[in-house]
Every structure is written in C-alpha cells, then in structure tokens.
Amino acid sequence: MNVKYAIALLLVCPLAWAQDPVGAIEGSVADQSAAAVSARVAATNLATGFVRQTTANASGIFRIPLLPVGEYRVTVDAPHFATLVQEPVTLNVSQTVRVEYQLQVAAVKATVTVRADAPLVDTSSNALGAVVTGREIVDLPLNGRNFSQLGLLQAGVAPLTNGLVQAGGPLRQGQTYSVNGGRPEQNMYTVDGAQNLNRMDSGYALKIPVDAIAEFRILTQTAAPEYGGTGGATTAVVTRAAGNKLHGSLYEFIRNDKLDTRNFFSPVVQPLKQNQFGGTAGGALKRDRLFLFGYYEGFRNRQAQTTAATVPSLLERSGDFSGIGKPLLNLAAGGVAFPNNKITAGINPVALNVLQLYPLPNAGANLFRTTVTGTNYYDQAGARLDFNASSKDQFFARFSYSGGYDYNPVSVRGTPVPGFPTRDDLKTDSAEISSTHTFSPSLTNSFRSSFLRYLFYFDLRLNQISPSALGFTYASASSAGQGPPFFNVAGYSPVGGAITGPRDSAQNSFEEQDSLSWIKGAHSLKFGA
Numbered sequence: 001m002n003v004k005y006a007i008a009l010l011l012v013c014p015l016a017w018a019q020d021p022v023g024a025i026e027g028s029v030a031d032q033s034a035a036a037v038s039a040r041v042a043a044t045n046l047a048t049g050f051v052r053q054t055t056a057n058a059s060g061i062f063r064i065p066l067l068p069v070g071e072y073r074v075t076v077d078a079p080h081f082a083t084l085v086q087e088p089v090t091l092n093v094s095q096t097v098r099v100e101y102q103l104q105v106a107a108v109k110a111t112v113t114v115r116a117d118a119p120l121v122d123t124s125s126n127a128l129g130a131v132v133t134g135r136e137i138v139d140l141p142l143n144g145r146n147f148s149q150l151g152l153l154q155a156g157v158a159p160l161t162n163g164l165v166q167a168g169g170p171l172r173q174g175q176t177y178s179v180n181g182g183r184p185e186q187n188m189y190t191v192d193g194a195q196n197l198n199r200m201d202s203g204y205a206l207k208i209p210v211d212a213i214a215e216f217r218i219l220t221q222t223a224a225p226e227y228g229g230t231g232g233a234t235t236a237v238v239t240r241a242a243g244n245k246l247h248g249s250l251y252e253f254i255r256n257d258k259l260d261t262r263n264f265f266s267p268v269v270q271p272l273k274q275n276q277f278g279g280t281a282g283g284a285l286k287r288d289r290l291f292l293f294g295y296y297e298g299f300r301n302r303q304a305q306t307t308a309a310t311v312p313s314l315l316e317r318s319g320d321f322s323g324i325g326k327p328l329l330n331l332a333a334g335g336v337a338f339p340n341n342k343i344t345a346g347i348n349p350v351a352l353n354v355l356q357l358y359p360l361p362n363a364g365a366n367l368f369r370t371t372v373t374g375t376n377y378y379d380q381a382g383a384r385l386d387f388n389a390s391s392k393d394q395f396f397a398r399f400s401y402s403g404g405y406d407y408n409p410v411s412v413r414g415t416p417v418p419g420f421p422t423r424d425d426l427k428t429d430s431a432e433i434s435s436t437h438t439f440s441p442s443l444t445n446s447f448r449s450s451f452l453r454y455l456f457y458f459d460l461r462l463n464q465i466s467p468s469a470l471g472f473t474y475a476s477a478s479s480a481g482q483g484p485p486f487f488n489v490a491g492y493s494p495v496g497g498a499i500t501g502p503r504d505s506a507q508n509s510f511e512e513q514d515s516l517s518w519i520k521g522a523h524s525l526k527f528g529a
Helices: 003-011 134-139 147-153 162-172 349-355
Strands: 022-030 040-045 051-055 061-068 070-077 083-091 096-102 111-114 128-133 157-159 177-179 188-191 213-221 234-239 247-256 272-286 290-310 367-388 393-408 422-440 443-461 503-520 523-528
Touching: 022 070, 022 083, 040 061, 051 061, 061 443, 061 503, 061 523, 083 096, 128 134, 128 147, 134 147, 134 213, 147 157, 147 177, 147 213, 147 234
Parallel strands: 022 096, 083 111, 188 234
Antiparallel strands: 022 061, 040 051, 040 070, 070 083, 128 213, 157 177, 213 234, 247 272, 272 290, 290 367, 367 393, 393 422, 422 443, 443 503, 503 523
16 A cells, blocks of 8 residues: 555544644754755654654754654754754643754764754634643642642633532533533543543543643633543543653652631531552653653542531420420321421331431521531552654553542532442553654654543442331332432422442543645645544
8 A cells, every 4th residue: 555545544534633742843954045955853862862854855854753742952954054953842731842954064074953942822723722831730729639730720711610610529520621611511521642531411521640641731712623522611631641760759748727716607626637648650661662660649538528407306206296386286187286396106107217317406496517627539550651763663552541530528419418428440551652763854643542441339328228118119220229209399498319329431432533734845734533
C-alpha cells in the first residue's frame, strides 16, 4: 500500500479523534540577507536526550511534529554558516512553537548559542485555551490538591453551582466546570491523549495526582478536528516522564480540627482528620534510552457534619397531639376530630414500627440535632515507561490505578435523620501504549492504544432492614437494594432509605488512535482516525 492510498483511506474515515498529547516546533531559516537556507534542524529534549531532526526545504521552512512536551535544544546547522543553538525552547501540550532563525556566515567553524526561551505564541492554530504547567500545579494552593481547580483561572471557565453540587453529590464529582456557558456534561477529558471520560455521569474518571502531572491544557474554543466527540471544552492532561537525572519527592498534607473553630450551629468543633500523602520517583534505566517514572498517593479523610431533623415529640410518640394548635382529624372515621387531639387506640402497627426509625428529640420539643462523621478513603498509583529506540522510533507505556470509597452517614438523596448511611465504591484502571515513527523528515506517524475500566457502585445501602421487618407484606426487589422504604411524613423530616440507588455500573472503553503528520512544501497536513 503506497502512501497516497493510505492517506486517501484516512481522509474518508468518519472519526478523527486522535488527540496527541504532543506539540510541534516549526519556523524558517534564512541568512543575513533574508535569503532562504536549506539547513539541518535538530530538536533535543533536555531531560531525556531524545533527538528528532529534519531539513528545511528550499524555502527555508521546517517543521518537527509529534514532539513530547518539555524543554528542547534546537540546533540549526548548514554548510558555510555558523551553527546556531537555542535553548531552552519550551513546548507545551497541543502547541506549535514558531521560531525564526537567521544564520551568520562563518569564515571558520563557529557556533552561536542563544540561551533564551522562544516566545510561546502559537501562530499555526486558532484554538483558544491556556496551559497550566507542572510547577504552577504544585506551587499554587489547591484544596484537596485537585488539578482541575486551576482550570477556573482560564477565561470563560466557571465552577458548578452549589445547587448542582449538592443535588448531584458523587454523581457530579468529576464534572469540574462549565466552559463558555456549556453544560458540564459536554466536556471531554484526556490523559496522554487517551480518553479519561466517565460516560455514565460525565466528568473525568481518573484524577491524576498533581505531582504526577507535567501540565494540562483546557481547549475552550475552536479546537482542532482531532478533539472531536464533544460539544464542550477538552482538558488534556500529560503525565510526567522521567529524565536522565534521578528525581523524587515525598509529601504529606494535614488538616486537623485542632486548628479549626466551631460551626455556628454546632456546640463543639466538628471533628476533621485529613491526611493526603504520597511520593514520586523517576530516572533513567538506561541513559538517553529507557526511563521509568512512578507515583503513589493516599487520601484519608474523616470529616463531621452537623445535621438537624424535625422529629415527633415525646408526647406525639405516645399519641398526644394536643400541642399542634389545630384539630387532628380521624380520616378513617370520616374526618371526625380525635377527642382532645389524642389517639388512644387503633394505631397501625406498621406506623408504630416506622416511628421507631425516628430518634428522640434532643434540642427542643420536636428537634433532633447531632454530629455525624463521614469518611473518604482512596489510593492512587501509576507508572510510565518511555523508550527512545532510535532517532526514528519512540515508545511509551503507562498504567494508572485509583480506588477507594466514600461513607456517607447522611445521604444527600435521603433523610437528615441518621441511621441510613450509604457508601460509594469507585475503582479506575487506565492503560496505554504509544508508538511514534518517523518515516522521513516530512512524514511522521503516531499510534496509540488505550483501555479504561471504570467501576462505580453508587449509594450502596448499609441499613438493610427489610420492609417485611416493619410489617409490610412485601420484600425488597433485590438484595442489593434491600432497606427500609422512604417515608415522607407531613410536618416532620422524611425518614428511611435513600430515594435513589443503589447502582452498580461498569464501563470498559477501548481505543485505537492513529495520526499521520505530513509536511508538503509550505503546507502542514495531519490525518487521523
């Protein structure tokens, strides 16, 4: 199959979602009279020593595509001219850095070194967005160290409203923001070019620790066709890769109620014990060739909340409703009022059983208030292997894991009365392999295969009192959903199991992506599927 036929097949392919987590360096080479020079241009990654080179064409134009993000040394060399070296040239994800070089004639062999970063102006794309680097991610304060919070620094990005957060609970935990007025469900998330999307509830599935992220970029508008498949913005995350030098870190962040003041509605300081800890390590297994980077992060949160509920008073629990201020009607007897608003006989035994689900009042005649503690535990781990096989072939493989659970003593979809806790279990596995091959200075191909498995057990009911135990003549429809029914009693807080769930869901996503970059004269073309 020749190249033209392969390109024709790619042109008619209906999907074009090959989101490469890379960038490109392009520009022109001229002499001091502004005449074009056909020079050799090489880009060397300062961390790994990886080199990719090309030759400027007769018009002096060159482009080096599909370069991993990082800092580069660009070397321009042509006969009868002094070699020009510029470093560092910082390349970010989904960015094309344009540089203009002017060579000087050299009577003897000479080298001109420019130690200044190239201006980060992408003149080759009309995509709008901004890059957040790894240094910014680590240095800026983040509550919970969630990198997506820095997305709110971008223009057009707004956080979810409190109403959405409260109503959605864990179902919206990955829906971090709305972009340019779009729905948060419309956003796309990628890690190293592979989709990282929870397709059941939208939002990201895998939250990479900030110490394992090289950078991320939010493409807010007019993104390239390769970022298709969504009507919203795309958040592209690139994980850290190791270099020739050995680097590592250890950290722990602590929050504790000993440093807090009490909630206005709570008589005491609410308990809070939060520990977020982990470490990273990376280096070369073989200098300039093989690199390994790994990370681990643990999160342990035990946080209290004060809840209040309207419950039957001690007199009402015995059938005495004389204090309600209006007649209590006996609907079973045709709407006749109970004498003195007291029920002395004929109370339904099921109602008596349901009454026991309510706690006794402790903050007033009909008010119950208490402090309950929820927990949120998770662990994350991952590794990335990069291999520079040659100047024409580069490979990388990554595996990431995240798993944990949330224990909710009071479900946001249930009653404020404690005693009906729920639990959410989550587990995510993400694996990816990638290969980049240079056929010629003008033709480069990138192939990527990835797998994402996302498990979410939502609103697992921990109180499994069956309806029959309360006196009903039916049982729960399934063992997973077994629990007391939800009762909404007029004048009191509802009581019983959560009104939604449980839901046991599993998502398996398989992706194969391929993209071909072709430099033809002054034109740069890219095809993908």
